[in-house]
Amino acid sequence: MNNTSETRRVVVIGGTSGIGFAVAQAAAAEGSNVVVASSSRDRVDLAVRKLGDPAEGVLLDVADEAALVAFFDRIGEFDHLVYTAGEPLLLKPLADLTAEESRAFFERRFWGAVLAAKYATPKLRSGGSITLTSGAFATRPVPGASLGAGITAAVEGLTRALALELAPLRVNAVRLGAIRTELWDSTVPEPEAFLRAQGSGLPVQRVGSPEEAAAAYLYLLGNGYATGTVLTLDGGAALA
Numbered sequence: 001m002n003n004t005s006e007t008r009r010v011v012v013i014g015g016t017s018g019i020g021f022a023v024a025q026a027a028a029a030e031g032s033n034v035v036v037a038s039s040s041r042d043r044v045d046l047a048v049r050k051l052g053d054p055a056e057g058v059l060l061d062v063a064d065e066a067a068l069v070a071f072f073d074r075i076g077e078f079d080h081l082v083y084t085a086g087e088p089l090l091l092k093p094l095a096d097l098t099a100e101e102s103r104a105f106f107e108r109r110f111w112g113a114v115l116a117a118k119y120a121t122p123k124l125r126s127g128g129s130i131t132l133t134s135g136a137f138a139t140r141p142v143p144g145a146s147l148g149a150g151i152t153a154a155v156e157g158l159t160r161a162l163a164l165e166l167a168p169l170r171v172n173a174v175r176l177g178a179i180r181t182e183l184w185d186s187t188v189p190e191p192e193a194f195l196r197a198q199g200s201g202l203p204v205q206r207v208g209s210p211e212e213a214a215a216a217y218l219y220l221l222g223n224g225y226a227t228g229t230v231l232t233l234d235g236g237a238a239l240a
């Protein structure tokens with residue numbers, strides 16, 4: 001990374017579970033000070049206990065703009081923002097989606113990312129970066145996941161636009177295929193069977209781990225020449 005380990009601070013919104021937690025763990029292992037934030041007190045407390053000192057945990061609901069403003073005011077200057085916040089996936093055919101739930105589904109993954117980027121930017125030190133989260137649905141949609149496809153494609157467009165608008169701040173995204181995280185426990189009825197089936201159709205014949213996903217984020221944080229990049233990590237799903 002560009003800053004010295006004394007000053008390097010990495011903020012992970014959605015960093016109390018799954019991919020975000022693995023990013024926080026990997027950044028801490030590299031010597032960064034990490035701040036993890038999410039909306040449930042139990043998850044924040046558990047993540048901080050698992051990360052150990054000097055990790056900080058902050059309660060934050062990304063759907064609340066005032067809370068995002070207060071969050072960035074509270075934490076002050078830092079070096080890298082990673083955004084992985086998202087609730088369980090809404091997987092439904094278009095005919096069954098209500099307008100209300102469709103709009104609400106963009107709240108955390110898309111609008112939260114937009115506002116986090118907006119309010120983080122003045123606090124990011126020179127050499128800093130923002131890394132957002134996309135998914136394989138952006139380019140390989142499946143029936144019943146139209147909102148996931150819309151959000152991920154929107155995040156990728158946002159990434160490219162912000163990489164220009166906020167330059168020389170770097171803005172990137174990771175486009176992930178299926179990763180074994182807590183997300184699936186509350187998204188599908190039989191997560192283990194689902195993940196096995198997803199993995200068996202891939203060239204690597206398994207789904208990814210949170211640690212493998214985290215390595216992609218850390219690469220984008222650390223490589224000062226990477227901006228506007230959407231890094232695909234999908235076990236070969238794009239080819240399958």
Ligand SMILES: NC(=O)c1ccc[n+]([C@@H]2O[C@H](COP(=O)([O-])OP(=O)(O)OC[C@H]3O[C@@H](n4cnc5c(N)ncnc54)[C@H](OP(=O)(O)O)[C@@H]3O)[C@@H](O)[C@H]2O)c1
Pocket residue numbers: 013014015016017018019020037038039040041043044060061062063084085086087088108109133134135136175176177178179180181182183184
């Ligand atoms: N796992 C995969 O296969 C996969 C594949 C492609 C893309 N992705 C995307 O990657 C992102 C992370 O996924 P994951 O698998 O790591 O999910 P996860 O384990 O469920 O973690 C999601 C995180 O978001 C936080 N969060 C949820 N609502 C929030 C809110 N209103 N405000 C702040 N934080 C909130 C959760 O904490 P709280 O509950 O405490 O708020 C949690 O820390 C998601 O956007 C997901 O769609 C995942």
